Amino acid sequence: MEQAQFEQEVKNARMGNELARQNIIKNSRSYIINVVSHVCKRFVTWNDDEASIGLLAFNRAIDSYEEGKGRSLLSYAYCLIRRDLINHFRKNHRNELSLDYLYDHSNSFSSDEILITAEEIEISVRDYLEKVESSDLAAEISELETILEEYGIGFEELEASSPKHRDTRELTMRMIADFLTDEELRYDFIRKKRFPATAFAKKKDYPLKTVERHRKYLIAMLIIKLHPEWQHLSGYVRID
Amino acid sequence: MENITGTVVKLTEKYIVLIMPDGSFKNVNRSKEQVPLIGEQFTFRATVPIYRWAAIAAAFLIFAICIKLCIPLLDNSRTAYIIALDINPSIEIQTDNKLRILKIDSINDDAEKIIGKSEYLNTYLLTALENIIDKCIGYGYLNHERTGFINVTVIPLKGNDLNYENTIKESLQGVLKNRNVEVKLAIGISSIDILNKAHQNNLSANRYILYRDLTEKGVAITVDEARKIPLRELMEFEKIQKNRTEEYIPEIKDNSGNKGRKSGTNNYETDSSKSSEALNPNDNADFGSSGALKGGNIGEKSNGISDTTSDDNPNKENENTDTTISESNSIEGKKISPESSAGIGINPSQGQTSNSTESGESIEQSQEPADKNDDSIDATNSNIDNRGSNRDNTSGNSTDSSNKRCQ
Numbered sequence: 001m002e003q004a005q006f007e008q009e010v011k012n013a014r015m016g017n018e019l020a021r022q023n024i025i026k027n028s029r030s031y032i033i034n035v036v037s038h039v040c041k042r043f044v045t046w047n048d049d050e051a052s053i054g055l056l057a058f059n060r061a062i063d064s065y066e067e068g069k070g071r072s073l074l075s076y077a078y079c080l081i082r083r084d085l086i087n088h089f090r091k092n093h094r095n096e097l098s099l100d101y102l103y104d105h106s107n108s109f110s111s112d113e114i115l116i117t118a119e120e121i122e123i124s125v126r127d128y129l130e131k132v133e134s135s136d137l138a139a140e141i142s143e144l145e146t147i148l149e150e151y152g153i154g155f156e157e158l159e160a161s162s163p164k165h166r167d168t169r170e171l172t173m174r175m176i177a178d179f180l181t182d183e184e185l186r187y188d189f190i191r192k193k194r195f196p197a198t199a200f201a202k203k204k205d206y207p208l209k210t211v212e213r214h215r216k217y218l219i220a221m222l223i224i225k226l227h228p229e230w231q232h233l234s235g236y237v238r239i240d
Numbered sequence: 241m242e243n244i245t246g247t248v249v250k251l252t253e254k255y256i257v258l259i260m261p262d263g264s265f266k267n268v269n270r271s272k273e274q275v276p277l278i279g280e281q282f283t284f285r286a287t288v289p290i291y292r293w294a295a296i297a298a299a300f301l302i303f304a305i306c307i308k309l310c311i312p313l314l315d316n317s318r319t320a321y322i323i324a325l326d327i328n329p330s331i332e333i334q335t336d337n338k339l340r341i342l343k344i345d346s347i348n349d350d351a352e353k354i355i356g357k358s359e360y361l362n363t364y365l366l367t368a369l370e371n372i373i374d375k376c377i378g379y380g381y382l383n384h385e386r387t388g389f390i391n392v393t394v395i396p397l398k399g400n401d402l403n404y405e406n407t408i409k410e411s412l413q414g415v416l417k418n419r420n421v422e423v424k425l426a427i428g429i430s431s432i433d434i435l436n437k438a439h440q441n442n443l444s445a446n447r448y449i450l451y452r453d454l455t456e457k458g459v460a461i462t463v464d465e466a467r468k469i470p471l472r473e474l475m476e477f478e479k480i481q482k483n484r485t486e487e488y489i490p491e492i493k494d495n496s497g498n499k500g501r502k503s504g505t506n507n508y509e510t511d512s513s514k515s516s517e518a519l520n521p522n523d524n525a526d527f528g529s530s531g532a533l534k535g536g537n538i539g540e541k542s543n544g545i546s547d548t549t550s551d552d553n554p555n556k557e558n559e560n561t562d563t564t565i566s567e568s569n570s571i572e573g574k575k576i577s578p579e580s581s582a583g584i585g586i587n588p589s590q591g592q593t594s595n596s597t598e599s600g601e602s603i604e605q606s607q608e609p610a611d612k613n614d615d616s617i618d619a620t621n622s623n624i625d626n627r628g629s630n631r632d633n634t635s636g637n638s639t640d641s642s643n644k645r646c647q
Contacts, residue, residue: 030250030278031278034251034277034278035277037251037275038275038276038277040275041273041275042272042275043251043252043253043270043272043275135279137247137279138277138278138279141247141249141250141259141278141279142278144249145249145250154250155249155250155257155265156250156252156255156257156267158257158265159257159264159265159266159267162264162265162266163264164264169262169263169264217264217265220265221263233259236259236260236261236262236263237263238263
């Protein structure tokens with residue numbers, strides 16, 4: 001999704017377009033759960049309370065997000081999720097570890113000063129921005145993950161079908177280039193949400209076995225290639 | 241192992257999924273504390289995949305097997321000397337260049353008893369030899385009553401030319417002297433080729449060398465005999481074989497001639513007063529051979545001789561026959577057949593007759609046996625008196641009388 005298109009979508013959601021809101025949340029689900037896990041310093045699933053807090057915080061971020069302030073929705077949502085989770089820990093005093101963690105990072109602050117100020121959030125955001133090359137990359141990744149799910153593929157499955165050697169990698173890149181040149185194959189791929197392996201192997205004269213072996217990887221790469229707006233991810237698919 | 245950096249695309253309970261700069265995906269094992277953000281750069285240390293560990297393990301296994309197989313070869317390469325020891329137990333000892341025992345093998349069953357538990361490994365050769373000698377004495381292979389045999393062959397391997405045979409010899413001699421055991425010790429140097437040939441024939445090196453020497457001398461011996469017969473007999477195989485040949489092939493004149501000469505000489509020592517004619521060794525030899533060894537033919541020959549000598553010079557004949565008597569009595573003794581004893585029987589009486597005619601002292605000496613059988617003396621004397629007139633009777637009578645004496 002292009003930046004302008006995305007901003008429009010956020011605006012629509014804020015205006016009360018529930019479909020647009022759902023679409024934004026759906027695309028950002030993996031990001032939300034990841035931020036919650038990161039703040040909690042443990043792997044969190046959608047069954048945990050923290051995930052709900054994170055989701056609510058993200059929903060609130062859509063409402064309070066202002067375009068043109070130099071930050072993306074995801075980076076803004078990160079700050080809100082983190083703050084809400086800290087407040088949650090403070091209220092419940094359940095997770096000692098999480099509180100300890102917060103104390104460690106607040107260093108000289110007394111117990112009265114535990115409340116995270118807006119200034120502190122700014123510092124955290126800066127740290128985050130420094131840490132992550134761009135939150136846009138995270139958005140692209142989240143979006144890619146959502147599309148891959150439509151093809152029935154998870155990121156963790158891609159390692160097995162990834163090419164291990166340089167020559168195989170070059171071969172897969174040639175396959176992607178050949179695939180994209182064929183309109184019929186492209187149409188089948190986008191429309192039917194499946195990779196026409198047999199037709200592709202026959203048409204482009206590639207060994208079906210090799211195509212099948214790298215099918216999931218080819219799908220991931222084709223999706224990235226079909227989304228040139230993903231500037232960061234496009235860098236990972238270099239067809240010479 | 242190197243550090244690899246990728247971009248986090250997903251976090252699962254077990255893995256952190258990364259997209260690598262080359263576009264491939266990588267699942268990295270996640271520890272509980274590792275919760276990176278999506279889009280964050282994540283650096284991990286690349287571990288060797290399991291199949292590589294398997295390959296390394298397989299290579300190590302092959303290497304271990306090779307080492308295991310090569311250990312005997314390595315041991316052999318350290319071996320500097322092989323010492324083959326034959327007492328009756330046949331033992332082969334491999335030592336390094338400082339005579340420390342690396343391997344000890346028993347070649348026969350007797351040796352199994354001696355070195356059964358391989359307690360000699362890493363001990364020094366001379367100490368082990370002393371121990372082996374003690375055990376051999378204990379088991380009775382060597383004893384104080386009869387002379388034993390010890391054959392030692394030192395086989396220096398390539399590049400080891402220190403002469404240890406004298407050291408071994410002196411050590412063994414010292415040990416044997418202390419134990420008061422009389423042993424014929426033979427020590428020599430040989431080559432690995434001989435040892436290999438010995439092994440090919442399933443013999444110990446010493447036995448093979450003895451076997452080879454015997455074969456070269458033309459002695460009929462089989463490998464099986466060389467393997468089985470005791471060392472003592474093998475050492476004296478040639479002599480034994482010779483004696484056997486003498487027993488079964490009496491026509492070998494050289495041996496009988498020697499014996500005749502030997503006995504004749506003995507007789508000369510006792511009858512030193514006799515004339516030079518009477519001491520003719522050739523005549524004596526002839527008589528000796530005919531009398532002592534030729535058995536059945538003796539009667540005829542001696543008769544013939546008696547005939548000729550009685551014609552020419554009765555005294556000479558008597559003297560000659562005298563030598564024959566003593567020869568036959570002293571050497572062949574009990575082995576003589578009845579026929580030969582008949583032939584010999586002629587002569588004692590004649591000898592005594594001649595002695596009695598030549599000198600009083602001699603008579604006294606020679607009369608001693610004559611006194612034991614006075615009848616026979618009388619008989620022979622009467623025969624001599626009658627010989628000139630009746631030769632046939634003489635021979636016949638003398639034979640009878642001599643038979644009587646022998647009896």
